[in-house]
Amino acid sequence: MKYKAEIFDKVQYLYEKTKFNDHQLHCVIRFNGKLNIPVLKKSVMLLLQVIPILSCVYRHDDGNDYWESVPTPSIDALFHIVYEKDAFEHFTTSKTDAFTGPQILFCLYRTNEKDALSIIMNHMIGDGAGFKQCLYLFSNLYSNLLENSRYVPNFTISGERGFQGIIQQIPFKILIKSMLFHNKESNQDSSLEFPLSKDMDIFPFILTRELDSEKFMQIRTYCKRNQITINDVFLAAYHRALLLEIPEAGNILSLPLMVDMRRYLQDKNFRALTNLSSTSIIHIPIKAEESFDDTVYTIHRMVKNRKHDIGVNGFVKLNMGFKFLSNKSSYKLTKKALRNPPICMTNIGILDDTKLVFSGTEIEDAFICGSIKYRPHFQIAISSFKDTLTISSNLYGSRQDYETIAHFLFLVEKQLPLSNS
Structure with missing residues (x-):
């Protein structure tokens, strides 16, 4: 399936070309406790099903650009676990690849007592407000899956993306x-x-x-x-x-x-x-x-x-x-x-701490920043x-x-x- 590249998809693409920024969005969430890794992985895979464009790849053709569906990537391509602070910080400043996908990546930093989660999303497919909506949905999927391992949402996020x-x-x-x-x-x-x-x-x-x-x-x-x-x-x-x-x-x-x-x-x-x-x-x-x-x-x-x-x-x-x-x-x-x-x-x-909720694990602090x-x-x-x-x-x-x-x-x-x- 193909999705038309909208205006700001192309503009964000040009931001990298003109060396304004690397068109990535970043979020770091620090927890006062540990997350359930198997449920976290299921949530990542389910998020890509609910928001299909996250697993698409970008096809550039000097303006006739579009997003194209490809097979859903493996969890290993989407989700990483690290045990060193330097590795976590290195991930947090890394990039998604629009041409190979996926358009969102996750990294869990596991220590003896507390977890931290870093999420990077390609700015070409969403702005800061859209990123927050995506994060709220992701935490909601996690909470539902924690309660019911067979949970499957009855909706997809694939509406009109234009102006x-x-x-x-x-x-x-x-x-x-x-x-x-x-x-x-x-x-x-x-x-x-x-x-x-x-x-x-x-x-x-x-x-x-x-x-x-x-x-x-x-x-x-x-x-x-x-x-x-x-x-x-x-x-x-x-x-x-x-x-x-x-x-x-x-x-x-x-x-x-x-x-x-x-x-x-x-x-x-x-x-x-x-x-x-x-x-x-x-x-x-x-x-x-x-x-x-x-x-x-x-x-x-x-x-x-x-x-x-x-x-x-x-x-x-x-x-x-x-x-x-x-x-x-x-x-x-x-x-x-x-x-x-x-x-x-x-x-x-x-x-919003009433929407960014991972059941069973309290969030200590969180922030979002741009490209x-x-x-x-x-x-x-x-x-x-x-x-x-x-x-x-x-x-x-x-x-x-x-x-x-x-x-x-x-x-x-x-x-x-x-x-x-």
């Missing part, structure tokens, strides 16, 4: 207004680069900095008191840390906001694993001497003013380009025009689980880059409205 379902639900007035007033919006608006090395001795790494429950509670209290969002706070902290790291940035920083376009859907149920994300550029005037409150209020107002049509402009333009041109022409034009911002941020949001960037591109991501929040940054970089980014994540945390900062 049309969203575009049809966006009011026409908003479509027109967005195209008229934000038509010049572009990811190319900023050429500012994060200070990374030129050292050619590089390796992939995922750096994380975790805010414990006390610090996270302080931020949430600050948000509630000031009627702002977690996203506002971290955008402010990110911008202020960038001014410290790059003093020559000036008074206006341009940053693309990542937007989950499912916000425009009335039915948000998991019916297809796909990419439905867009970006919206905001230009934030910041003075180095202003207070954090001033910065966060400026950002809050600017984001709030865009919420009625956020992400629509880029989403619609991309859809129109692929709709009115041939597949090969639209692909060629996209490849030529694709310019990604050197600095960006993504809020992957909450990993590993290629220099000169730089990104931080945030995700939360229960009462902790994780800031992460991923790069194919040098040891010097590793140290630079570790220090920068410290600077971001220092900007946050914490009582001890």
Whole structure:
């Protein structure tokens, strides 16, 4: 069986070709106990049955691309068990292979007392929100199989993966207004680069900095008191840390906001694993001497003013380009025009602890992060689980880059409205 490659499948494919990122999504789950390995393996195999595209392979034809069903891979190709931390970390920064499949991989890190699970998914078949839906389903399969070894779900996730379902639900007035007033919006608006090395001795790494429950509670209290969002706070902290790291940035920083376009859907149920994300550029005037409150209020107002049509402009333009041109022409034009911002941020949001549940084994902590960037591109991501929040940054970089980014994540945390900062 063949599945048409959708627009963002092709765009994510190009991200590797243009050396923006390696188009992989990563999740690490740490448990306070051990999982049932036979049930875990059954869950992996069942997940591929429920979401058929996970076991497909990608066929590239300069725009006439498609996914093709192949025999379900063996469990040995999907699931690995390691007993060393280095092996686990090596897996976590590895890649799926779109051309040979499968499009998702699992690694269990087994120690004497506690397990950890690393999951990698090809970003070409799903965005961060889709990845979370996939993880929730996987944990649900595990829990059901633990209770009933013969459990088989009576559904498949193989619905429409394209843009049309969203575009049809966006009011026409908003479509027109967005195209008229934000038509010049572009990811190319900023050429500012994060200070990374030129050292050619590089390796992939995922750096994380975790805010414990006390610090996270302080931020949430600050948000509630000031009627702002977690996203506002971290955008402010990110911008202020960038001014410290790059003093020559000036008074206006341009940053693309990542937007989950499912916000425009009335039915948000998991019916297809796909990419439905867009970006919206905001230009934030910041003075180095202003207070954090001033910065966060400026950002809050600017984001709030865009919420009625956020992400629509880029989403619609991309859809129109692929709709009115041939597949090969639209692909060629996209490849030529694709310019990604050197600095960006993504809020992957909450990993819902009421949905990410592996019966019988408590989850201690978990985080999701996006693709590993290629220099000169730089990104931080945030995700939360229960009462902790994780800031992460991923790069194919040098040891010097590793140290630079570790220090920068410290600077971001220092900007946050914490009582001890």
